[in-house]
Amino acid sequence: MTTDALLASDTAVDAPEDRLRRAKVASRSVARLTSDEKRAALHAIADALVVHRERIVAANADDLRRGEEQGIGASLLDRLRLDAGRIEALASAVRQVAALPDPVGQLVRGQRMYNGVMLEQRRVPFGVVGVIYEARPNVTVDIAALALQSGNAVVLRGGSAARSSNTVLVDVMRGALEAQGVAPDAVQTVDDFGRDGARALMRGRGLVDVLVPRGSANLIETVVTESIVPVIETGAGNVHVVLDESAPDDWARDIVVNAKVQRPSVCNAAETVLVVRSAAERLVPAVVAALQHEGVTVHGDDAVASLASDVVPATEEDWETEYLSLDIAMRVVDTLDDAIAHIRRYSTGHTESIVTADARNAERFLDEVDSAAVFANASTRFTDGSEFGFGAEVGISTQKLHARGPMGLPELTSTKWIGRGSGQVRG
Amino acid sequence: MTTDALLASDTAVDAPEDRLRRAKVASRSVARLTSDEKRAALHAIADALVVHRERIVAANADDLRRGEEQGIGASLLDRLRLDAGRIEALASAVRQVAALPDPVGQLVRGQRMYNGVMLEQRRVPFGVVGVIYEARPNVTVDIAALALQSGNAVVLRGGSAARSSNTVLVDVMRGALEAQGVAPDAVQTVDDFGRDGARALMRGRGLVDVLVPRGSANLIETVVTESIVPVIETGAGNVHVVLDESAPDDWARDIVVNAKVQRPSVCNAAETVLVVRSAAERLVPAVVAALQHEGVTVHGDDAVASLASDVVPATEEDWETEYLSLDIAMRVVDTLDDAIAHIRRYSTGHTESIVTADARNAERFLDEVDSAAVFANASTRFTDGSEFGFGAEVGISTQKLHARGPMGLPELTSTKWIGRGSGQVRG
Known part of the structure; x- marks a missing residue:
């Protein structure tokens, strides 16, 4: 008609x-x-x-x-x-x-x-x-x-x-x-x-x-x-931050804390941190401590738990959860490939960010991760109409058609x- | 999931x-x-x-x-x-x-x-x-x-x-x-x-x-x-050509004939011609004759039938029909407003064209008619990926989202x- x-x-x-x-x-x-x-x-x-x-x-x-x-x-x-x-x-x-x-x-x-x-x-x-x-x-x-x-x-x-x-x-x-x-x-x-x-x-x-x-x-x-x-x-945002082998200590800490803590109840807040194994010993203790200092409960796998205290054991459910609260999941992965595979499996395609000093890994991440917004060395909290300069926003589309x-x-x-x-x- | x-x-x-x-x-x-x-x-x-x-x-x-x-x-x-x-x-x-x-x-x-x-x-x-x-x-x-x-x-x-x-x-x-x-x-x-x-x-x-x-x-x-x-x-194309008061004789005839006859079985072929009353006596006889010369059956209202021979009486159904054949509906309307109102009622939002020498009417038509493609003084047959220079086309979208x-x-x-x-x- x-x-x-x-x-x-x-x-x-x-x-x-x-x-x-x-x-x-x-x-x-x-x-x-x-x-x-x-x-x-x-x-x-x-x-x-x-x-x-x-x-x-x-x-x-x-x-x-x-x-x-x-x-x-x-x-x-x-x-x-x-x-x-x-x-x-x-x-x-x-x-x-x-x-x-x-x-x-x-x-x-x-x-x-x-x-x-x-x-x-x-x-x-x-x-x-x-x-x-x-x-x-x-x-x-x-x-x-x-x-x-x-x-x-x-x-x-x-x-x-x-x-x-x-x-x-x-x-x-x-x-x-x-x-x-x-x-x-x-x-x-x-x-x-x-x-x-x-x-x-x-x-x-x-x-x-x-x-x-x-x-x-x-x-x-x-x-x-x-x-x-x-x-x-x-859409919902099960948002990831990846800490690559070469991630600078200060960027790693500041970006993870900001992505989780600055406003935990919104869809662009980080829910899972993936740390590449070769950087775990250097980064995990400081990042976990900084998160805990802000009142965040860290749900970690065994590798994370072995490097920091007061870590709640993570289960499969934690990788799937959009907490929208002062909780974050943390997992040590062997390689950047494994981090990308984890994102492919659990992400809702909203926003992901990598912290790295390695241009090759940054570009690979930006190219291969199929989300509405992908960042290198910046907080996931920037996926926002006002931040992008659009004024108010109707919402954040996680579909591929039209917007x-x-x-x-x-x-x-x-x-x-x-x-x-x-x-x-x-x- | x-x-x-x-x-x-x-x-x-x-x-x-x-x-x-x-x-x-x-x-x-x-x-x-x-x-x-x-x-x-x-x-x-x-x-x-x-x-x-x-x-x-x-x-x-x-x-x-x-x-x-x-x-x-x-x-x-x-x-x-x-x-x-x-x-x-x-x-x-x-x-x-x-x-x-x-x-x-x-x-x-x-x-x-x-x-x-x-x-x-x-x-x-x-x-x-x-x-x-x-x-x-x-x-x-x-x-x-x-x-x-x-x-x-x-x-x-x-x-x-x-x-x-x-x-x-x-x-x-x-x-x-x-x-x-x-x-x-x-x-x-x-x-x-x-x-x-x-x-x-x-x-x-x-x-x-x-x-x-x-x-x-x-x-x-x-x-x-x-x-x-x-x-x-x-989508389907119930496509209209409007002949305005000032429509030049040759453009009116050539565009209507081309829009209907050049390939009648496709979605951008014209299905209805709307003629503004003040131009009807001048345009209808020649346009109908040119169409009939190409083997087209004209389904007209009383006003059209009074100006040309061999016109089949049009019913409400003709305004709604995408013939995709050598048939065309033709109606005399009092004003350009009535033509736009007819289009609003019957169009599938694919393509419409106006033939006019009056810039004011051309711009009004292009602005007010809400179809995927609107033309002034050109055939509706141009709504086509190859004609637009896109190479092959996936189809012609008649929705408003994305494409x-x-x-x-x-x-x-x-x-x-x-x-x-x-x-x-x-x-």
Whole structure:
């Protein structure tokens, strides 16, 4: 069925499919907003968030109360919490997105065809972007801002834990759009439909142009398996740091500690250190001590345990685990080949880094390790849209189709071929 | 499950999954072949096709015999047929692919990070490309050549009508690879598993990096719906030509005739002509006559019928139909807006063209029509990999994710971020 036939379909008003249809209609006008108009709309959203902060905090209090009753734990409660300061930060993030280069219309490539037709490939918005995510309500605002700046309409399905906050945030953003003369249906939520909302997004072929799941491995697996619309998988990070024979002591220690400790709960944090045997005696004691000094529990194999104290014995499960906590696995491997083989077996293809002074080994590692980002002599924590200079990020793609690694604004666009001729026909 | 865990899974030897696993292993060495090595491998394949032409023709005779018994019709039989001349053409197409620029390693973009880390994004092969296709056996060779030149392994699932031909073609290609020291498992077929072969490709998460369906709308729909691996949808073309008020007589006539007649059976052939009312009296009689002169049946609305003879009355179904034959629908619309609205309703998003002397209308059309390719004053037949200068093409994508329009070698690659540092950590 073509899009317009879908738009004409007869379903009850305010079924989730109805919201998708309205998003599709809105996407046509949003796609053609100028950069100036989009900038004004995003600034209006930022202002409105600040103006309506008390209403947002009140809705957030509902979510926090429910979360406490359900005993979701202090760290999740903290992620859920919005206060005046955090709302200011949200608004400021929206203004930062407004300052990013508009990807729509960017020339990707072009040529003059053999017959004189002038051909160009330009970035165009996807149309309707669907996002299914969990927990933090700031994602609601970040994603809406990124979608609008890239000329897309967005349909959001957030986690039930943040439902009251998300409802008010979407309502505030829609109000700001309407006041700017921008179709408010460009930002919608299907949270109120529960599972049916997520299902409509996954089955919305012809209405949803791309669907991005952000959250637990479970959520992502469900969306990838059930969706019949194109999905960009954002993924788990079982991230490795390899310490090569020639790794300098200070780089080895600093990079491992930073990759683990600087923010342990995120996907680019290191989870396993692989030490080449010829460097183990030199590096393991100091690296383990530095990690333990930062409160990290080291889960090591026998070789690691024989070189350092207070090492918890590692099992097969440790090589597979994305701890997202102050835990790290450590293993001594015979050669760089064995390190690469270990990564091949256990990595989720997010980020890996090697510490080495040997250019040959650095290049081999960068070439052979098949992950979204590979580093030599730098922390794995750099795989991040802000660090790469993209501004905010939609997520970090661990799939190979369309986008791989941190996704910024250009990754929220498609392209279109445009040809200008003067009567040319094919011979 | 990680790839290596999948590789270690215990299933019967020579289940279709086993072939996928062997393709995955082969993909690792194929990804690292140099351009010279790939060129040599493709020339070896081209030579082998010519050397083994009698064996190929004999296998093809089996398919032709079976096709005749099943009464598949003269045009399908012709598409199926391989003779010495067509095998020479196949070999020559492989040599042309070998002459195309190697996309692997191409620098997409790069920057020096704020902290001195040198960052670059380079093209890398997908890994394993799956293709499910129908009918013509030359697709088997074209796709294998494109996959190899872009550093990928390929697993093919061809139509049952060409099964004997495909089996021998794959066998000949594998022999040529082996003689060149390239892993023969880089080219495989799962034809002999029937439906289970297609199912294994669609369910091969972690083993198949991208799946491309090529063929009927039905085939594509099935793959899009059932696959849990990323799909690039290649699509049907309900292609429109709009004749605007100011369309020059000669361009209008030549472009419509060329777009319909030059090769009616392909997806970029025009299926509907929309004529703006103010130009109808001037253009319709001559355009209809020119089409009828080429043997085209015109299915027109009342306005068209009142301006030309021998017009078959058009129904709603005609606007929806991709004829792929010497038939065309023609409708008079009040304004350019109505033409764009008609396209929005009925187009499959493949290609549309406007004929106009009015720059304002040309730019509006190019901007507002949301198809993979949009032309002003040129035939729709130009949406084609060879015409765009890509060499052979994998197909024409009508989805917005990853690739849109003709897919050449770069569209068969992913990217990878590579960072080279000197001990940088995140602050």
